[in-house]
Amino acid sequence: MLKNFPSDFRYVLGLQEASVVGMADGFAQATRNPAVAVLHTAAGTGNGMGNIISAFLNKSPLIIIAGQQTRQMLLGDPYLTNREATKLPEPWVKWSYQPARAEDVPAALVRAIAMASMPPAGPVFLSIPLDDWATETDAVPTPRTVSTRTAPDPDQLSSYAAQILSAKKLALVLGEEVDKSLGWAAAVKLAELLKVPVFVAPLSERAVFPEDHPLFRGSLPIARGALSTALEAYDLALVVGAEVWRYYPWDGGPVSPPGLKILQVTNDPHDAGSALVGDSMLSDARLALERLYEVLHMSVPPVSPIKTSKATSPEATPARSILKNHTALMTASEAFSAVALLRREGDLLVQESASNVGDLLNAWPIVQQESYFTSASGGLGWGGPAAVGIALAQRNRTVILAIGDGSLHYSVQSIYTAVQQKAKLIILVPRNEEYAILKEFAVFEDTPNCREYTQHEIDDFIRWRH
Amino acid sequence: MLKNFPSDFRYVLGLQEASVVGMADGFAQATRNPAVAVLHTAAGTGNGMGNIISAFLNKSPLIIIAGQQTRQMLLGDPYLTNREATKLPEPWVKWSYQPARAEDVPAALVRAIAMASMPPAGPVFLSIPLDDWATETDAVPTPRTVSTRTAPDPDQLSSYAAQILSAKKLALVLGEEVDKSLGWAAAVKLAELLKVPVFVAPLSERAVFPEDHPLFRGSLPIARGALSTALEAYDLALVVGAEVWRYYPWDGGPVSPPGLKILQVTNDPHDAGSALVGDSMLSDARLALERLYEVLHMSVPPVSPIKTSKATSPEATPARSILKNHTALMTASEAFSAVALLRREGDLLVQESASNVGDLLNAWPIVQQESYFTSASGGLGWGGPAAVGIALAQRNRTVILAIGDGSLHYSVQSIYTAVQQKAKLIILVPRNEEYAILKEFAVFEDTPNCREYTQHEIDDFIRWRH
């Protein structure tokens, strides 16, 4: 592949495939275009599987190419063959393919781009035998375009609108697809028309609404019972661009708030199918918000405009004082406040700090579209390389990565590329020096003995196999 | 799982699942027993896939357990669910299972151990929903045993013996299964009976014969043409415990040496099936060697015993002088010689230094069974954690890990566990400061422009997206 490598392609070297995939994911998200990641075959591709899963859940259009052994030798399963090549990345890619002929490689790439780009976007996998790159072919496929979004069924849209108009108390819940479809303006317009509170869907990997807007109500809880309580006052929820519901811990609550009718909009048939309650409409988030506004603004009485002047950040003063007068160890919250204070407009925030995310987002309200990134998968090892990829994509903005001292280790190799490529990246590592999330869960799940070994126990262990 | 964790289990914490799996693999190999590796679900298991592939090809009996989301929520595909849980590690595990009921978890573990242990051994995968661990059950499965080896079909063994007796010129080729079955003594006995040269099969991940033995002839080449040349003088090859053939680069040669009849012995039906030439007998390597000796020693005329006194290591003097008088940068070869000089009996060698493996094995001939380890997969990121796992398994021996500066990065996280657990581990890193194997291949594959970017090009790239 590297022979006669085209001069208008750039090859960015990464160490460890987890970092390579994570960087490509960040790059694709930040450029809003498919990106290519090239991996070693078999075990190499295996190293990248964690971040391939993250890219799938992030709905990032990646073309993942893995070298395969020479076609002439494949039948004998030689060294470094990816046996049953298309299975390795499944079920976490949208399409997995090894061309039946060397001549098909160019057209397979065109198909790969198409498959990766259609909604919901996501990674595809191509296994290309080594010798295929050297095969001459006349077949030059023409570039082609495919839909990257669809619009709602008009009948279903009307039904949604009617239900919204007759709701007693409506909540607007927004998820990551609003940000990914560049739908903030449409969301604000609809929310202000309807004068309804705006919640962020649980565990959204993007910010979806100006967090300093008066209608903004923050994130919904991530467990069944708590979420039901949070929405118990409402009879209808319009959930745009999110799962219904992205729950994390089990707390025994009901599937969804009782008495609440849910209207979901998503571009992902999987997320529509896995919603166990409510109705689901397939659509690009922004197009649905815009269409709903068009239909509803005739029926909704005019209201006085909502005052959207930005609230004064309450952390401003303490943060500045921290910087000036701090003598003891900073808390994470203090550190975030301090950094937030210094940020410039346009700075981007990447987060993989599960134990501190609440503090971080308190200190750093997101007020700009496409400026906050985390992973939909919850997998560790994504934040580091994704931040590098985002920094490479947005060369004139600074990326601040807030990453736990546990997470940092997962894809520490990505720092190599950041340095090589002179990425504008600041890494902020709150150290709790423990496996905090495990311990929190241990309390939540009533597992009292979950703690680190004492030194005595470790010494005992060391003697164990002597 | 951690609640009421049994006191006779030890929990070793690793950072990044690639390291966890690699450590478990090394531990299983060095203890000759199944080992348990516990991974985060979904993206976490994904991180470990590279080393799961290596464990599969290493035929290491691993029980890989991944937590799964709470059974009550699974239908809705909540956060951190491993959707289609059993598919993720396929096709690189022997068995992949999520129990149909919480009550089946204990018996599923028993089945997992059985599946992992039978020949060829390998990893199995269990997805266990979080709440299953808290389910009470009366079902206490009884431990059970399964075959870990089989013996040859006696008719086929007779046929092999007859062909060996009538061969004009026989080569004995040994592979990793000889070491894994503790078959060195049997191999030496048969080789000395037949007075035939002993080759190591290409890319064997173990040492398979005393490398200071007069009949030892070193490793066979790893490409078709070169291997054919190396064996062109022979009319019969008895290949025990190896693939036929584990080729790496394509050089256009024939599938196998023309005119050479091949008799393979392997415990792996896959490796028997993927052998494109010769006959294949399924058997434990050591049992086959012993049976062949039993059958043949009546028919082979007695010979004077082969002198097996160990040769004086030719590197001894230069190595010592290196240590005393060296002023310039050491070459890798010099460094290996120096370390080899200092090694003690019982020291173990782990290798993941593709660019230097020849120099290393020249400097450090292996003369003891089960004392040399590398990965059958060729995947990077295995050597570091495997060395840690081996050190934890063999607490009273020192492990020397020779690992390239490229490889070191892949699973650098394993060093954490080595330190925590006070593993007796020495890491030797030859630095070539380049992606040497890629460049060598670039020459081999005639790809002249494959080189690092110059600083100018990198700067140009940096400006690219401004």
Next chain:
Amino acid sequence: MLKNFPSDFRYVLGLQEASVVGMADGFAQATRNPAVAVLHTAAGTGNGMGNIISAFLNKSPLIIIAGQQTRQMLLGDPYLTNREATKLPEPWVKWSYQPARAEDVPAALVRAIAMASMPPAGPVFLSIPLDDWATETDAVPTPRTVSTRTAPDPDQLSSYAAQILSAKKLALVLGEEVDKSLGWAAAVKLAELLKVPVFVAPLSERAVFPEDHPLFRGSLPIARGALSTALEAYDLALVVGAEVWRYYPWDGGPVSPPGLKILQVTNDPHDAGSALVGDSMLSDARLALERLYEVLHMSVPPVSPIKTSKATSPEATPARSILKNHTALMTASEAFSAVALLRREGDLLVQESASNVGDLLNAWPIVQQESYFTSASGGLGWGGPAAVGIALAQRNRTVILAIGDGSLHYSVQSIYTAVQQKAKLIILVPRNEEYAILKEFAVFEDTPNCREYTQHEIDDFIRWRH
């Protein structure tokens, strides 16, 4: 499942699972609703796999339920277990699932209906352990609705409209999705607005346009070269609701007509991705046709209305004479003409007679939406049971099944159910008494010796193993 079987469900017994699935497919298509098919597990589901593939390609919303062994015994893989239950029907179902708990069965059915219904519709598979049906649960899932169609991206629609307006010579090519979306009227309206010839996409399994309309031009050829010739006069093709292109035999022609720009509309991302040329827009066929009309009718100059009076069927007289005066064996063409003559409005035609389809459609032009059915898969054994299923769905219409004497054998068991259920079904079997399609291909593919054995050869064969 049969215990306490609800009285508002009807259970229709079929013999052989291929027939059961085919009947459910026909029923689902003719009712435009998901249908449930219940199969024996393992080998039983296996019998139905051929028609599951057909249902997938037909985009029929089927809920396929296979009994699974009792949950308590599953770990031991007892008799009649579907091991790795979800894999058997893959990759030919949209979703394959075995609930993690008995309590999830009701909600899994709700999810199954949702998954099957979203565009493109298709079969889903549920494996339900036997004892799950007897488990009590409070969880009563609420019915929910999902999108069954999406509308075009407005930007892409504008681009399509602009290209249509600037085309020198436009061809309108329609495929099965036009019929399945009830889009005939929209297609006629757009075609008449643009005054362009209307072709049927190759191998469409539905009729897509009134075949007696002046703009109707019949089906496009099914091989590359011939199709290119057929469209060589055009510079733009708008292909709605079809693959680009559904080719069958290989004739060495180009991927698509050179010089022809293609604009595809399909509801299936797979069909958009596998289109190797042109642009692809994801949308319901009818919605796209309607939207294009809306956009274009302002820009297209008014024309005199196209005369749509039905042409007099040229076969009318010969057909009647056949019935009166025929003495020799009828040809298939004559038989079809005769039957066509007698048909009543509302009669439905099902076809699985590959050797005669041309004659059949000549004799029987389709002039009514949703009145002609064949299989998108080309698989044999679908037509018989599908016709039965359609007859059960449309009790007040007569179904005429034209099926070759070869095809008839494939699912001959479906006749049992037709008789039991008193289906209004007429089966018309043209007998060529040979494997005609194979012989035709043998000529096409230059395989001269492909013929039946002579009696002498068969006798010789019989003696062979004595």
Next chain:
Amino acid sequence: MLKNFPSDFRYVLGLQEASVVGMADGFAQATRNPAVAVLHTAAGTGNGMGNIISAFLNKSPLIIIAGQQTRQMLLGDPYLTNREATKLPEPWVKWSYQPARAEDVPAALVRAIAMASMPPAGPVFLSIPLDDWATETDAVPTPRTVSTRTAPDPDQLSSYAAQILSAKKLALVLGEEVDKSLGWAAAVKLAELLKVPVFVAPLSERAVFPEDHPLFRGSLPIARGALSTALEAYDLALVVGAEVWRYYPWDGGPVSPPGLKILQVTNDPHDAGSALVGDSMLSDARLALERLYEVLHMSVPPVSPIKTSKATSPEATPARSILKNHTALMTASEAFSAVALLRREGDLLVQESASNVGDLLNAWPIVQQESYFTSASGGLGWGGPAAVGIALAQRNRTVILAIGDGSLHYSVQSIYTAVQQKAKLIILVPRNEEYAILKEFAVFEDTPNCREYTQHEIDDFIRWRH
């Protein structure tokens, strides 16, 4: 494939792929050699999946070849393509492959034979693009041989022998692998040495011991509780060539008889792994029986030989009288007795009559190795074609097929081939004119309303959709 079809190959035409696979399975079993089955692609292969599952569980070495679309068109997924070709038959084949190059087809066939033949034997699947057959190649693979059986680990064998010697009360349980390994003589020899009762493992698809032998005790029950009762007097069971245990209905009993130690011998790692109790030894059944005899006959005191004169068949007289004097409808039992009376030595029995199998085997005790066949899968539609395949393989013996009137329908197409090929086949169909097994289960599972619809209900149903 049919072009230049070699004259030493015979092509037997079957209608419907279920019949084709079943015939090949019977042929392979009766010739003890791999057989080739050629199927249509995609939906055609789908039709055969039920019997592919049966062949897998029967451990029949089949090479299943499915035509695939022309390699040049594959990327575009044309008509009659088997998309993701290797997945369709999984997980029910041992190997599934589409060659990476046309030139690999011959060697892929060689590999397919090897993969299918190794223990446990089973079907493999090759997807061959149409044009591959026309590709010229110099590569002519050499035929090669592989192990079709393995012998026991000697250490494990010694342990088994010791446990047998110290058992208080031993039961010998034999399964289908005894017959398939031609192990009757070895089984008789061991049983007579040990003077122990011989049981048939539940649901064995072969006869495994002379059923007129004094030590023969018939089949064990097929449910947990009943099996436990049947073996409650024993403290050790040596189970050779069978699953532990092949249970069918769930009756709530224990996994295995309490207090019974089990020693299993099987050639199938899957069956060793799925045994939830006891120890498992991997070996060919016959080799294990022979080795155990060798080891044990020195330790077991000599006994007077067991009288093995065949018992006079008690059914002889009634059966003859049936034939002479019968006036009313015969019962199935009477019919079987009558036919058994007339059978000649060498006649073969194939059974797929679930409702009558007890009566059949009472009337027709099997006293000859490899003379009784049914399916291990329990799937319907196997018996008919398998009987035809067996008849084609054993041209000089008569095959009697006992098949229920329900089963007969499943693969009724196989009769065509039987007639064409003049197979010596007698089909005996006991008619119960009902879905008897379902009704029996309905009683067993307490499902009282499971019955046929009345005519009134059917009429009601017919009116339903008007």
